[in-house]
Amino acid sequence: MASTTHLATPEDDARHTPGPGSLPLWNESLWFPFYDPESEVGVVLRAGIHANLGKANLFLFLTHRGTVVHSLIDHRLPVPPVEQGRLEMAGLVIEWLAPRERFRLRYRHGAHAMDVVWQGISPTYLYPHPPGVSFDQYPGHIEQGGAIHGTVTMAGVAHAIDCLGHRDHSWGGERDWAKFHRWNYLSGELGRDFWFNAVRIDFGPETDIRVGCVWDGRELLPLTSIELAVETADGGARQLGVDARLRDERGREYRVVGEEVLVNLPVQYGRTWLKDGITRYRSGDRVGYGILEHGYVEQPGGSVRSMV
Structure with a gap:
């Protein structure tokens, strides 16, 4: 609440x-x-x-x-x-x-x-x-x-x-990083009165968890809807940006666009890759910075299974 x-x-x-x-x-x-x-x-x-x-x-x-x-x-x-x-x-x-x-x-x-x-x-x-x-x-x-x-x-x-x-x-x-089939984690600060966090974790082709929140300068509110369209390259292994459509528990909607990944920071845990991308975000006239994290378990042969 x-x-x-x-x-x-x-x-x-x-x-x-x-x-x-x-x-x-x-x-x-x-x-x-x-x-x-x-x-x-x-x-x-x-x-x-x-x-x-x-x-x-x-x-x-x-x-x-x-x-x-x-x-x-x-x-x-x-x-x-x-x-x-x-x-x-x-x-x-x-x-x-x-x-x-x-x-x-x-x-x-x-x-x-x-x-x-x-x-x-x-x-x-x-x-x-x-x-x-x-x-x-x-x-x-x-x-x-x-x-x-x-x-x-x-x-x-x-x-x-x-x-x-x-x-x-x-x-x-x-x-257990091996259980995270694929995931995206977003956080960004676009002012002292607006930050957001939105996560989608896919445990398999038909099972995902979505969770997040937003600070509006007065209240912290859970997100009730999270839709993330992540643009990738290299067969899905590298994130380029994201179009996030979010809704808080009061029904207010937000569109936050990750315009550019300024630098990507990859870490490997066994066959699991975690890549924190320092990202420039835009929401309306607001511009800020944060993280677009892209993670996945590497498949045999080095491929990345697409997200459903």
Whole structure:
């Protein structure tokens, strides 16, 4: 239902540990993307933890003017200790300055570095959760738009950052990338009073899940209809843009067009490809930036099965 306050609790947005009834692929992850059109600097990072497997993973990209300047992908990191308000792995430090509202992101690798503060511009949106089902069995998931200020340094050159961005936080359930037959995830900030999130996950040719939300500057509202026409190339392996038709629970309709993928950031999990495209979005006269994520399980011979 529509909300003007946080849907997630401080405990939801803290670090988590799997319980005795948790699944083998129990997962916790934090994802932060942002793009500054003034400096043309983009950053996407995801820190993931498969605690029951004793493994953590991280992908992090620093981009400038449509080019990847620095990237780190590591699928075999040790599980970081559970510290209150802090997560550290492979040179990345995420600090909870105020749960649900403010985070500090720091990173250093040679001549590349980042030190930014992420500040929420809306309450947190919490995906619906089945009643009576534990988070060990079914994941919790937070979405939120924010504003980012600080510095990103690439090859020793510091770039001032002052832009909008996004984040999500997932925990519990399982994250088995091989079960995601094909999916598209969209998020974008087109002002402090308008951000959106829309997802379609295909588990097979006849089964899909669609979920999302919109912030209108006053309320967070779930989306009741999500239609995504994704333009691709290379046999469906690379996203070029998207025409998204969305409807919120008050019946208001939105058309958001991903006009251009400025840079694509591919990560491979076994046979599953996850490709985060930093994208310029337009909705009417509004222009903003966000992510068009395109994912699929690669078929034998390297083909991509089309979405029904």
